[in-house]
């Protein structure tokens with residue numbers, strides 16, 4: 001997805017196309033290979049971990065390692081979408097550590113009824129989305145982590161039930177503080 005961003009050293013000069021390991025310099029071509037390589041990695045077992053910030057970064061690295069040298073690394077520039085600016089880069093680490101500390105205190109949402117899991121997981125996802133730690137690949141990392149979190153808590157997670165437009169609408173709503181559509185979406189895809 002194309003971001004509103006400052007001049008970005010990660011992009012080819014004079015473009016908004018991210019430098020990539022395949023050296024594809026047009027956005028349509030990059031979108032195509034990025035999706036193909038992502039799908040291969042998404043099909044592999046996802047890195048196991050402690051459901052902490054390091055694990056979250058390892059998931060991003062796993063998914064995007066074939067495409068970007070900086071896979072698993074936090075962005076260094078300010079970015080936003082649709083008029084919403086995400087966390088400034090200098091505060092990303094502190095915010096992510098806080099979010100994952102809260103998740104640990106909540107015992108990783110284990111032992112909850114599905115409705116309560118959905119409400120609390122929606123809050124975690126909304127917070128991570130507001131931080132948007134990576135330059136690209138945040139949405140796919142969020143959903144992959146949600147699947148890991150749901151399965152760890154004993155739920156099954158139905159990827160196929162994810163509707164892109166519904167996810168987008170729910171995430172945008174959550175940015176403005178309305179987490180209910182995101183909670184309803186999560187409740188619909190876990191069992």
Ligand SMILES: Nc1ncnc2c1ncn2[C@@H]1O[C@H](COP(=O)(O)OP(=O)(O)OP(=O)(O)O)[C@@H](O)[C@H]1O
Pocket residue numbers: 001081082083084129134135136137138139140141142167168169171172175
């Ligand atoms: N205007 C917005 N405000 C808040 N969040 C947004 C907005 N537009 C998109 N998002 C969220 O940002 C995430 C997408 O981030 P990013 O483009 O880095 O990830 P991606 O994996 O490359 O893209 P996608 O999720 O579209 O496949 C998604 O969770 C999406 O719902």
